[in-house]
Amino acid sequence: MSGPLLALDGVSINRGEVPIVHDVTLAVRPGTITVVLGANGAGKTTLMDGIAGLAQVTSGTIQLGQAPIGKLPTYKRAQAGLGYVEQARTVFRSLTVEQNLNVSKAGDGDLGMAYGLFPELEKRRNLQAGHLSGGEQQMLVIGRALVSSPKLVMIDEMSLGLAPVIVRRLMNAVADLLQFGISVLLIEQFANLALDVGTHAYVLRKGRVVFDGPCTELRGDADRLHECYFGSVDAGAGEEGLAR
Numbered sequence: 001m002s003g004p005l006l007a008l009d010g011v012s013i014n015r016g017e018v019p020i021v022h023d024v025t026l027a028v029r030p031g032t033i034t035v036v037l038g039a040n041g042a043g044k045t046t047l048m049d050g051i052a053g054l055a056q057v058t059s060g061t062i063q064l065g066q067a068p069i070g071k072l073p074t075y076k077r078a079q080a081g082l083g084y085v086e087q088a089r090t091v092f093r094s095l096t097v098e099q100n101l102n103v104s105k106a107g108d109g110d111l112g113m114a115y116g117l118f119p120e121l122e123k124r125r126n127l128q129a130g131h132l133s134g135g136e137q138q139m140l141v142i143g144r145a146l147v148s149s150p151k152l153v154m155i156d157e158m159s160l161g162l163a164p165v166i167v168r169r170l171m172n173a174v175a176d177l178l179q180f181g182i183s184v185l186l187i188e189q190f191a192n193l194a195l196d197v198g199t200h201a202y203v204l205r206k207g208r209v210v211f212d213g214p215c216t217e218l219r220g221d222a223d224r225l226h227e228c229y230f231g232s233v234d235a236g237a238g239e240e241g242l243a244r
């Protein structure tokens with residue numbers, strides 16, 4: 001496929017009656033990790049929720065491959081090949097690892113990719129998910145998104161509350177997804193980690209795209225990143241993610 005796998009054109013999204021995301025045009029090319037960055041409250045999660053059908057898209061178009069998916073219910077977007085790892089790291093605590101994966105399995109999906117990416121999970125397949133560490137629970141949540149063989153996975157802030165060494169392990173796994181033919185749209189609070197694995201980056205500020213370019217343009221350039229996040233006036237709060 002030569003065109004983008006996921007293409008948004010002029011997309012605006014509301015939360016209830018409140019416009020949050022404005023006129024976003026964005027593309028994820030096949031075989032790439034595309035990164036969405038921005039300060040707290042910039043609208044990153046709302047953007048992903050809109051793509052998944054969990055927040056109201058008020059204008060614009062969303063295409064997955066050749067198919068317009070912007071008016072489909074969430075489960076049909078998932079059937080069309082869209083996986084979504086939401087920010088809340090929710091597992092069924094009393095079910096085993098394998099049962100958690102099977103719950104998410106659609107049709108002839110299988111667990112091979114999840115276990116291939118995270119051998120830790122295969123070793124603990126019969127353990128109740130509530131006994132997993134935070135990092136392993138995040139692996140399980142990502143693994144659940146893989147059992148339906150998605151074309152593209154959106155991952156929202158998988159690093160929340162996890163130690164840096166675990167975050168790096170997860171980032172490596174995200175990079176490995178490309179070998180399974182899965183492209184990624186990644187929201188990450190630790191900008192530099194995301195820019196290390198990503199190909200293309202967008203930065204959102206107040207719901208609008210203020211940067212659209214290769215990750216290499218932002219990698220290691222704290223001043224540029226700061227300006228994208230906060231503009232030249234708002235400098236100050238919420239910079240903890242920029243340093244890592």
Ligand SMILES: Nc1ncnc2c1ncn2[C@@H]1O[C@H](COP(=O)(O)OP(=O)(O)OP(=O)(O)O)[C@@H](O)[C@H]1O
Nearest residue numbers: 015016018020038039040041042043044045046047
């Ligand atoms: N359910 C909701 N109802 C109304 N407003 C909401 C709702 N969810 C989020 N918002 C508001 O939308 C704005 C964008 O929030 P969103 O979670 O999309 O940003 P974000 O960039 O993902 O931030 P964070 O990094 O904090 O998750 C914020 O001002 C937030 O208060």
